[in-house]
Amino acid sequence: MKVYFLGTGTSQGIPVIGSNHSVCLSTDLKDKRLRVSVWIQDKDFSVVIDCGPDFRQQMLTSKCTQLDAILFTHEHADHTSGLDDIRPFFFRQGNIPVFAHQRVLKNLEKRFDYIFLDENKYPGAPSVLKNEVVVNQNFQIKEKTIIPINAMHGSLQVFGYRIDDFAYLTDVKTIEESEIEKIKGVKVLVINALREEEHNTHFSLKEALDFIHLVQPKTAYLTHISHLLGFHEEVQQKLPENVYLAYDNLEIKIQ
Numbered sequence: 001m002k003v004y005f006l007g008t009g010t011s012q013g014i015p016v017i018g019s020n021h022s023v024c025l026s027t028d029l030k031d032k033r034l035r036v037s038v039w040i041q042d043k044d045f046s047v048v049i050d051c052g053p054d055f056r057q058q059m060l061t062s063k064c065t066q067l068d069a070i071l072f073t074h075e076h077a078d079h080t081s082g083l084d085d086i087r088p089f090f091f092r093q094g095n096i097p098v099f100a101h102q103r104v105l106k107n108l109e110k111r112f113d114y115i116f117l118d119e120n121k122y123p124g125a126p127s128v129l130k131n132e133v134v135v136n137q138n139f140q141i142k143e144k145t146i147i148p149i150n151a152m153h154g155s156l157q158v159f160g161y162r163i164d165d166f167a168y169l170t171d172v173k174t175i176e177e178s179e180i181e182k183i184k185g186v187k188v189l190v191i192n193a194l195r196e197e198e199h200n201t202h203f204s205l206k207e208a209l210d211f212i213h214l215v216q217p218k219t220a221y222l223t224h225i226s227h228l229l230g231f232h233e234e235v236q237q238k239l240p241e242n243v244y245l246a247y248d249n250l251e252i253k254i255q
């Protein structure tokens, strides 16, 4: 299975528009981060987690040409606002399956009403197939079993997802022990780490490292990164041996 990091930045991306922060001015490509998303691919299985405002560019850069589903973590704009750009996939494949919490599906239906219309649809509008994700209910996409992982983003519920020996969680601040059990010992864990300073709704770097210590994956990658975390190269040097800062267009293989 292949995991391609489409974006690894927090909600504004890096660089932040108009910012003179040194990380935003960095010329290191690893310091340029689009909004957070991953593409998971294995033979004819191809899904993305989240579909933010950089989705179109991410699909072009990664050369993703087929989409079996979009799994949503939650409804925030940096994770959902690219939904209109599924159009090329829709034109080729038909309705695109989307998986999300019922609350998130309702939110998307309100914000993208023209995509969810059954009648009098504009011919150029895409369509989706709604699939509700429920806590403690695994589901199937092609040959893969997807295990939803329930967590909290401050007071907002979010889903992470485990697929085989890979687990992806973003925008997590708290998570119950019973949910951590579902991902213990995975080969690769991706988890959010915003910055060093604490934040109300996101793991800080220390909280992410503590979480990695609990889960004990073989390897962990940090994502949903703010420019305030610092330069990629400098932060990477401070991390434990099996922990890496993810960066845009990083591709990893999970055997």
Ligand SMILES: [Zn+2]
Pocket: 010, 011, 076, 078, 079, 171, 224
């Ligand atoms: Zn986010």
